[in-house]
Amino acid sequence: MLGGCTTQFLYNRLDTILHLYLSSQVSLEPPQARALKGALGEYLAWHRRSELPRYAQFAAEVANAARQPLSRERIDAARIGLE
Numbered sequence: 001m002l003g004g005c006t007t008q009f010l011y012n013r014l015d016t017i018l019h020l021y022l023s024s025q026v027s028l029e030p031p032q033a034r035a036l037k038g039a040l041g042e043y044l045a046w047h048r049r050s051e052l053p054r055y056a057q058f059a060a061e062v063a064n065a066a067r068q069p070l071s072r073e074r075i076d077a078a079r080i081g082l083e
Contacts, residue, residue, distance in 0.1 A: 015040045
């Protein structure tokens, strides 16, 4: 439970975390820093809309399949689906 809370806490602040990290790696002029922050916000909004539902569906499918012993083929199919 704590891991899920921590992950959600960090994910919800990922735009700020990434901006701070990238800003520490390169020198940015104020307009560049604003553009970076905007681009990160747009990318993460897309990720929440498009990718998180797919991850949730994948996790639900694997959890459902795991109710019975998993075959090697099912594990390989899940790995390929994740990739």
